[in-house]
Amino acid sequence: MGNASELQSSLRELRACCWDTTSCDRASAAAIEAAAARHGTDAAVVRSCQRTEVYHRSAACGCDAPLQLEGLAALRHLTEVAAGLHSVVLGEPEILGQVRAALHHAPPWLRALGDLAVAAARDVRSAARFVGHSGHLLDRALRLARINPDGAAAVLGVGQMGRLVAQRAQELGFEPVVVVSRRHPESHWFAAGGFAWHPLSRLRELPAPEVLIGCLGSAAEPLDLRSDVPPVRRLIVDLGTPRNFTGESTLPLLTIRDLLTAERPTSHGGARRAELRKRAAEALDRRLAMAAEDADTYVGAFRQRVERARRAEAARIRELHPELAPETVDLITKSLVNRLFHAPSERLRRADPHLAAELLRLLDPTREEE
Numbered sequence: 001m002g003n004a005s006e007l008q009s010s011l012r013e014l015r016a017c018c019w020d021t022t023s024c025d026r027a028s029a030a031a032i033e034a035a036a037a038r039h040g041t042d043a044a045v046v047r048s049c050q051r052t053e054v055y056h057r058s059a060a061c062g063c064d065a066p067l068q069l070e071g072l073a074a075l076r077h078l079t080e081v082a083a084g085l086h087s088v089v090l091g092e093p094e095i096l097g098q099v100r101a102a103l104h105h106a107p108p109w110l111r112a113l114g115d116l117a118v119a120a121a122r123d124v125r126s127a128a129r130f131v132g133h134s135g136h137l138l139d140r141a142l143r144l145a146r147i148n149p150d151g152a153a154a155v156l157g158v159g160q161m162g163r164l165v166a167q168r169a170q171e172l173g174f175e176p177v178v179v180v181s182r183r184h185p186e187s188h189w190f191a192a193g194g195f196a197w198h199p200l201s202r203l204r205e206l207p208a209p210e211v212l213i214g215c216l217g218s219a220a221e222p223l224d225l226r227s228d229v230p231p232v233r234r235l236i237v238d239l240g241t242p243r244n245f246t247g248e249s250t251l252p253l254l255t256i257r258d259l260l261t262a263e264r265p266t267s268h269g270g271a272r273r274a275e276l277r278k279r280a281a282e283a284l285d286r287r288l289a290m291a292a293e294d295a296d297t298y299v300g301a302f303r304q305r306v307e308r309a310r311r312a313e314a315a316r317i318r319e320l321h322p323e324l325a326p327e328t329v330d331l332i333t334k335s336l337v338n339r340l341f342h343a344p345s346e347r348l349r350r351a352d353p354h355l356a357a358e359l360l361r362l363l364d365p366t367r368e369e370e
Contacts, residue, residue: 091130214244
């Protein structure tokens, strides 16, 4: 972001068009995806098992998104999403990576705003110390169905959701935990966990598990409960978006929507989310104030030089380690810089001008003394 006025201009233009995709069917998911794509390339699309959200700056996009936000409200919403405050598992870490991935290919003006939202979300996460992840959806499903975790569990899918659910099933006491996928998993987590495997193409032949959990990705074909799925003894859980299973079931079948709805009546959970949203707004306000500091101020100049050094080091790391994803390098270096320089930045705001000028000369010998 070039200067404070550009930052404020971009913030005023920011728009968010948001759809709730929780446990939607395939036709609804396709319609939402088509609507999101019409916003063009000057945008970023955040996708998760609960939402599709487009962040852009078209004042008249003409879409039918049920939730549309502008300016600061849009950026606050992105902060809350990245912090996991709208996730069915409060604070789940996976959504932060999904937001970062969306911003990685965003236009510069949007990436600059998005980085502020992500930084504020990290502030909230650091203070809240969340412990849940997507695998804990299984805990909630078992509580809702009043089922004890014993016997065999089958988990469809080996993506991030499938991995977390399989590991959680094992932790809870299911034995064996059978992972079902198209190909035999080669990932370390599968071998290290001692999971059993069954090919998806022969799912119908799987010995009846106590619990069947669908964690297949959005590109997977839906499975008919009457013809494609083996007998299940106690519970079916569908964690897919769009839904993994179609047809009627004689057993209890729970979706993410069911798990989310079941939480809402609890006042404690709602109160905590409301308090965390307040903290997220405050964290974002602090980040915006820091970003608005012009390079001609001591703090602005200080942070500009630190960011320049970070980018140079990130480029060097990417060259030395091409196996690392660029967003991973950015995450690591930004996290380190934030931890090292947040407190010095705050002190510099209150420092004597001569001390501040001396510090800037140490960081950049070419700068003239103020």
